[in-house]
Amino acid sequence: MKEQMSVTELIQTVSQSMKGDGIKQDYITQLSYTWKALEQYLIAHDLVFSKENAFTFLKDKYDIHADQNFAKLRPIDKRRKRAVCALLHCADGKSVYREKTYWPCSFHDAYVLPFYEFLNERKSQDLALSTINRDIYTLNHFSKYLQESRISKISDISPAIVQGFMKWLAEQKNLPTLKSASASMRVLLRYLYQNGYIPEDYSPVVLSVRCRKVVPSVYQTDEIEKMLVSFNQSSAVGIRNYAMVLMAARLGIRASDICALEFKNIHWERNTIEFVTVKTGKPAVLPLPADVGNAIIRYIKDVRPSSEDHHIFLRMQAPFKKLNPASLHMIVTNAFRDAGITARPGRCHGPHALRASLATSMLEKEIPLPVISEVLSHSDTDTTKMYLKVDMHHLRKIALEVPGLTGVWMGGVRI
Incomplete structure (x- = not known):
């Protein structure tokens, strides 16, 4: 039956399914712009909805290729491809959307309390999910480094430990990852000092990591x-x-x-x-x-x-x-x-x-x-x-x- 559904029926089904799963209306509205464009494209070219026609639409309308690496797409193009894939999954009888969640935390017992308090503070600031996950990523690695360095208490953190962690991270991760981690570390160290976990604010110890800046987008x-x-x-x-x-x-x-x-x-x-x-x-x-x-x-x-x-x-x-x-x-x-x-x-x-x-x-x-x-x-x-x-x-x-x-x-x- 689902193979015979029109694109309009698929859009309605996917939209209702997302609402039922608790997906925010703002996000569904963003996807709907691509859905409407797809619907108009199929009508204009007298086509029926299919996987081939859907990816042809993405290529013609937004220059998004079917074999293009998803991770390298711009955020808006990722959303456009997700919108089309949700319809394709619905047509195949699969789940249309898997809600993004926080990454799992793997903190050593000695650091669980301050690290979780820090994350709760960050979550209360209404930050983006990607920002919180960046913090979790950094905390997971910092916890591992502290454990390997035999640091049994948060209060034993020193500038040398902070610098050692950043050097250790630099040896195994790429530059953009190190840049994100350095930002998270500065915020973490300020939080630990302000809440009495460490005797001094060691955030200035974390050096800025500069990546190649892209050319700004401007309009006439x-x-x-x-x-x-x-x-x-x-x-x-x-x-x-x-x-x-x-x-x-x-x-x-x-x-x-x-x-x-x-x-x-x-x-x-x-x-x-x-x-x-x-x-x-x-x-x-x-x-x-x-x-x-x-x-x-x-x-x-x-x-x-x-x-x-x-x-x-x-x-x-x-x-x-x-x-x-x-x-x-x-x-x-x-x-x-x-x-x-x-x-x-x-x-x-x-x-x-x-x-x-x-x-x-x-x-x-x-x-x-x-x-x-x-x-x-x-x-x-x-x-x-x-x-x-x-x-x-x-x-x-x-x-x-x-x-x-x-x-x-x-x-x-x-x-």
Whole structure:
């Protein structure tokens, strides 16, 4: 019977199955974008749903190949492939979705209590599952190293032990893994010190691991304006989303900071937005442009739910609580799609792309790097320098003329 189901029936079945398994509606909604695109593709090409046609759709629409390594796909492409695979599994009578869970913890008895307390503290911060699993991965290896080093108590940890662990980890893991572990170790060591498990804060002992930075994804000014116009401001959700995305586009504020903004951070009398950044803990004072201010006022006066929560931007359905950064990422992604602006492979499409676009635009206007660094709340100007990679306006001025190939031997022939 399932082999005869249409793609529409499969989508309905998979969606209901996921809801029954307790999968969050936000995630199902994200998958539905791929499902709708697949449905339209099959209709346009007069095709029936099959494994061959489904993977042809992925290749034609998103340049995702059937034999492509799943781990190397972008997060959005992984989600697109999962959406199609869920339909294929349903058509074959298999389970459509296996919910992701926390990785198992393998801590030695001597470290169980502080390590579990640390993880519970991290979980209470509403961090992504991948971040918590990164911490668990690091703790598992740290526990193994402490046991092999005959460290019987957490209080016996020393700078030499921390450095020895990082060296031990570096000998068997690759650079990105070491970078993630170093971030987890700094947070762990600060936690252990603040909670009295170790006598000093050894987090500065963990050196920063720098991986090769990728080229930032940027959009032209006309693309961003086209994206902003795409919001449906006749709806309450559209008014809220427009205000949030406008702040990201005009001021380059991180998604985490936009979601964390409270009424006390808006100083109408001075026309400024003043807050402490979530990522760096650095105070930021930014001007409040008229269009951003008007968008915020319209949202607050006309559509913001009545709530005692001090955060400015809230969910539009009960419980009325602040949005998380992942929600804003999805809002920006949807806005680009609604505006007909496609994200080519390797091109990001979230709030950080708006931030990078603003930095590039400021560089084109000859604004000094220290000023841009201050606007973006970077900890130092070295971070801001990454945007020089896409500053085509200035790169063209220093481009060297490519010499001709006359007199060069190629393949044994002089040209």
